[in-house]
Amino acid sequence: MSDPTQLTALAAAREIALGRLTSEALVHALLERIDARNDTVRAWTYLDRKQALAEARLRDSERPRSPLHGVPVGVKDILDTHDMPTGHGSPIYQDNQPSQDAACVALLRDAGMVVMGKTVTTEFALRNPGATRNPHDPTRTPGGSSSGSAAGVADFQIPLGIGTQTSGSIIRPASFCGVVGYKPTHGRIMRNGMKILAESLDTIGCMARSVNDANAFASIMEASPIQRLADVGPSPSFAFVKSPAWPEAEAGSRSAVKEAVDRVRQAGGSVVEIELPPVFKDALEAQDVIMTYEAWRALAYERYFHLDKLSVALKQAVAAGGDHTRERYDWARNVQATCKAMFWQVFQKFGAVLTPAAAGEAPKNLAYTGSPNFNRLWTMLGVPCVTLPGLVGPAGMPVGIQCVGAAGRAHETLAHAAWLEGALQGRLQDHT
Amino acid sequence: MSDPTQLTALAAAREIALGRLTSEALVHALLERIDARNDTVRAWTYLDRKQALAEARLRDSERPRSPLHGVPVGVKDILDTHDMPTGHGSPIYQDNQPSQDAACVALLRDAGMVVMGKTVTTEFALRNPGATRNPHDPTRTPGGSSSGSAAGVADFQIPLGIGTQTSGSIIRPASFCGVVGYKPTHGRIMRNGMKILAESLDTIGCMARSVNDANAFASIMEASPIQRLADVGPSPSFAFVKSPAWPEAEAGSRSAVKEAVDRVRQAGGSVVEIELPPVFKDALEAQDVIMTYEAWRALAYERYFHLDKLSVALKQAVAAGGDHTRERYDWARNVQATCKAMFWQVFQKFGAVLTPAAAGEAPKNLAYTGSPNFNRLWTMLGVPCVTLPGLVGPAGMPVGIQCVGAAGRAHETLAHAAWLEGALQGRLQDHT
Numbered sequence: 071m072s073d074p075t076q077l078t079a080l081a082a083a084r085e086i087a088l089g090r091l092t093s094e095a096l097v098h099a100l101l102e103r104i105d106a107r108n109d110t111v112r113a114w115t116y117l118d119r120k121q122a123l124a125e126a127r128l129r130d131s132e133r134p135r136s137p138l139h140g141v142p143v144g145v146k147d148i149l150d151t152h153d154m155p156t157g158h159g160s161p162i163y164q165d166n167q168p169s170q171d172a173a174c175v176a177l178l179r180d181a182g183m184v185v186m187g188k189t190v191t192t193e194f195a196l197r198n199p200g201a202t203r204n205p206h207d208p209t210r211t212p213g214g215s216s217s218g219s220a221a222g223v224a225d226f227q228i229p230l231g232i233g234t235q236t237s238g239s240i241i242r243p244a245s246f247c248g249v250v251g252y253k254p255t256h257g258r259i260m261r262n263g264m265k266i267l268a269e270s271l272d273t274i275g276c277m278a279r280s281v282n283d284a285n286a287f288a289s290i291m292e293a294s295p296i297q298r299l300a301d302v303g304p305s306p307s308f309a310f311v312k313s314p315a316w317p318e319a320e321a322g323s324r325s326a327v328k329e330a331v332d333r334v335r336q337a338g339g340s341v342v343e344i345e346l347p348p349v350f351k352d353a354l355e356a357q358d359v360i361m362t363y364e365a366w367r368a369l370a371y372e373r374y375f376h377l378d379k380l381s382v383a384l385k386q387a388v389a390a391g392g393d394h395t396r397e398r399y400d401w402a403r404n405v406q407a408t409c410k411a412m413f414w415q416v417f418q419k420f421g422a423v424l425t426p427a428a429a430g431e432a433p434k435n436l437a438y439t440g441s442p443n444f445n446r447l448w449t450m451l452g453v454p455c456v457t458l459p460g461l462v463g464p465a466g467m468p469v470g471i472q473c474v475g476a477a478g479r480a481h482e483t484l485a486h487a488a489w490l491e492g493a494l495q496g497r498l499q500d501h502t
Numbered sequence: 503m504s505d506p507t508q509l510t511a512l513a514a515a516r517e518i519a520l521g522r523l524t525s526e527a528l529v530h531a532l533l534e535r536i537d538a539r540n541d542t543v544r545a546w547t548y549l550d551r552k553q554a555l556a557e558a559r560l561r562d563s564e565r566p567r568s569p570l571h572g573v574p575v576g577v578k579d580i581l582d583t584h585d586m587p588t589g590h591g592s593p594i595y596q597d598n599q600p601s602q603d604a605a606c607v608a609l610l611r612d613a614g615m616v617v618m619g620k621t622v623t624t625e626f627a628l629r630n631p632g633a634t635r636n637p638h639d640p641t642r643t644p645g646g647s648s649s650g651s652a653a654g655v656a657d658f659q660i661p662l663g664i665g666t667q668t669s670g671s672i673i674r675p676a677s678f679c680g681v682v683g684y685k686p687t688h689g690r691i692m693r694n695g696m697k698i699l700a701e702s703l704d705t706i707g708c709m710a711r712s713v714n715d716a717n718a719f720a721s722i723m724e725a726s727p728i729q730r731l732a733d734v735g736p737s738p739s740f741a742f743v744k745s746p747a748w749p750e751a752e753a754g755s756r757s758a759v760k761e762a763v764d765r766v767r768q769a770g771g772s773v774v775e776i777e778l779p780p781v782f783k784d785a786l787e788a789q790d791v792i793m794t795y796e797a798w799r800a801l802a803y804e805r806y807f808h809l810d811k812l813s814v815a816l817k818q819a820v821a822a823g824g825d826h827t828r829e830r831y832d833w834a835r836n837v838q839a840t841c842k843a844m845f846w847q848v849f850q851k852f853g854a855v856l857t858p859a860a861a862g863e864a865p866k867n868l869a870y871t872g873s874p875n876f877n878r879l880w881t882m883l884g885v886p887c888v889t890l891p892g893l894v895g896p897a898g899m900p901v902g903i904q905c906v907g908a909a910g911r912a913h914e915t916l917a918h919a920a921w922l923e924g925a926l927q928g929r930l931q932d933h934t
Binding site for chain 1: 584595597598601602603604605606607608609611612689692693694695697698701702724725726796798799800801802803804805806807824827828832835910
């Protein structure tokens with residue numbers, strides 16, 4: 071058969087269920103790919119080849135426990151694993167061996183999936199980058215904070231990776247690396263065993279190579295039945311929103327949006343540009359207040375006992391949180407609540423919102439994971455977001471296009487994203 | 503000087519700051535009290551006398567870092583401590599030594615407070631009781647899940663204890679043991695390093711022997727400045743709400759409410775009985791759906807790897823969570839959101855709500871921590887709750903009275919609770 075590293079997760083699981091592939095053979099092929107590419111991409115912070123193969127063999131000995139049985143996953147290294155160290159991207163936790171799995175990790179094991187290893191995160195999922203490089207150009211950042219999961223999935227080292235997002239840590243690296251990134255509705259995947267950064271914002275999600283894979287994997291981590299994505303009909307309606315960060319949009323994202331809009335229309339869909347209501351003008355500031363206020367407190371142990379082991383970048387990133395008053399935080403949470411209530415009032419006649427996934431192509435800078443400003447609003451709203459690959463910028467690097475929906479309407483959002491994925495693939499087929 | 507175990511936390515810290523008491527002497531006196539009473543009360547799951555004294559001496563060598571400098575605290579054993587084991591009330595975590603402190607624990611250390619030891623929790627803060635007994639009658643439950651913190655504070659073994667509440671786990675044991683219990687607004691004390699049970703509900707708070715102590719301690723855990731409680735004026739206004747659980751109210755709580763209302767009026771305040779709007783009829787059911795749906799998922803690791811080490815009571819308590827559909831959970835979260843929005847619309851002309859803290863006196867049953875039904879609505883709303891001691895039931899056991907406010911108006915709620923505390927103490931003085 072053809073190279074199993076190229077299979078989507080659902081396709082691989084199907085081959086395994088049909089007896090045409092084993093989980094062990096799949097893991098073996100992925101390990102070969104990692105061996106060939108690891109010096110360049112550096113997606114992993116922990117990988118024990120024997121352990122991964124042993125877990126795959128265990129899965130091969132079982133009857134399928136789910137539609138993703140036997141599929142290996144990369145786990146972002148801020149999620150506890152009872153059998154692998156968990157470093158949080160920080161020297162403070164260099165030798166940290168948790169005694170439990172994060173709830174989402176246990177749920178994927180319960181579904182017969184294989185934990186391949188731990189993927190690189192920035193320091194506590196904030197700004198300070200890890201070792202990972204963009205697989206399409208190793209002089210560029212993969213984005214952060216879910217750097218290793220995005221790069222690993224993009225480089226065919228793993229079909230699925232867990233990511234988390236507090237500002238733009240799933241959607242941005244997915245966009246930079248050219249994979250599907252999915253941030254579910256806030257609070258739907260439980261965070262027991264995750265290193266909390268800002269609990270009003272932190273959201274567990276995933277990297278995948280198709281919307282269907284993302285839907286299946288997220289459903290497993292949510293412990294909900296996997297539902298086949300609904301057909302959105304021949305002419306779905308999208309609202310295009312520039313978002314408060316639009317002035318930062320680079321050529322890559324401007325042309326990606328234009329191409330996506332063209333492609334939606336060619337495929338029969340409609341796109342109407344919409345302005346955000348005035349209350350959204352405070353959204354980015356409010357998100358920053360919430361994040362820094364909460365993160366400064368959440369990292370109290372590290373600040374008190376290990377200040378010398380925190381990076382300057384991290385200390386700078388959360389410093390404002392120590393200065394914000396409770397009243398300022400209350401203001402920010404009120405902006406959040408108001409924007410949440412307004413969002414779907416404005417957009418409810420549309421199937422989904424189209425908006426840039428990032429400012430543009432991945433910066434040519436390994437010390438900077440890029441701006442999260444095209445993601446922070448949507449994270450604050452707690453709404454489901456999907457970024458889709460298929461478009462490229464002026465330097466030939468991937469540029470994502472983001473599909474956003476209403477809180478609690480993740481299925482509808484994913485269904486629209488799947489339709490758009492088809493429309494974008496049609497475009498690519500026209501040009502190749 | 504008089505027995506330091508009888509001091510409130512603020513009074514003890516004042517004595518320490520003035521050089522009339524040392525943290526070491528205070529810890530020593532508390533350890534003597536524990537030695538005398540531990541066989542009866544059993545509040546502690548971990549206590550290392552040398553370690554507590556050494557930490558106290560360290561604090562004695564410093565200049566005061568906060569108005570609670572040198573004051574020892576009992577930490578509920580679902581909160582991580584980097585220097586003490588953390589058992590979550592479960593044999594699964596018998597040897598669990600976290601590598602970090604929970605954020606709230608680090609914040610109290612940063613304030614110069616002393617971690618005395620870990621206090622007994624029910625299994626994962628759910629129903630299955632630990633070893634603790636009610637200090638007023640060891641044949642009765644201390645309530646749960648924050649059993650050890652409530653009993654320890656009531657028995658003068660510790661001036662302050664950390665509790666957490668998902669249904670009624672702070673207010674109910676505080677009521678049963680006759681101490682002040684304070685559940686702040688949901689989300690104000692960060693939960694990094696806490697064993698999550700149901701993240702839409704879990705709230706960190708405290709047990710104390712005065713409202714001022716609770717205010718100071720919670721402010722430290724929130725990393726906010728300690729504000730002196732405002733004077734609510736001579737005639738504060740209360741709304742009395744029976745709550746959906748009223749049919750369960752026993753003689754002790756019925757008479758406590760009546761006495762509290764009388765006392766408020768005698769002291770110059772007003773009380774008006776108010777009915778909850780019809781939407782609240784679904785509140786208890788919705789809270790149960792949210793809790794079981796989330797807890798079943800949060801405990802995925804324990805269910806998958808250690809099912810045989812979970813108690814029957816725990817498995818029963820979360821079983822429904824595995825059956826609820828996502829749609830059912832969405833329904834419950836919508837009820838929660840609607841009730842939150844309605845609550846203060848109805849009560850905004852009042853300073854606070856008065857309502858029972860528990861069904862009545864502590865049950866004479868060490869296998870049952872009592873019903874949380876007088877707490878579940880308020881926990882679901884995420885609003886600040888304070889229970890006050892001072893009233894007694896027909897068997898002479900403590901019965902609390904609960905003061906509830908609006909989310910984000912914790913200060914106002916505490917100020918009203920402090921006024922009520924004074925009014926109740928006045929009553930007691932009349933009768934003794």
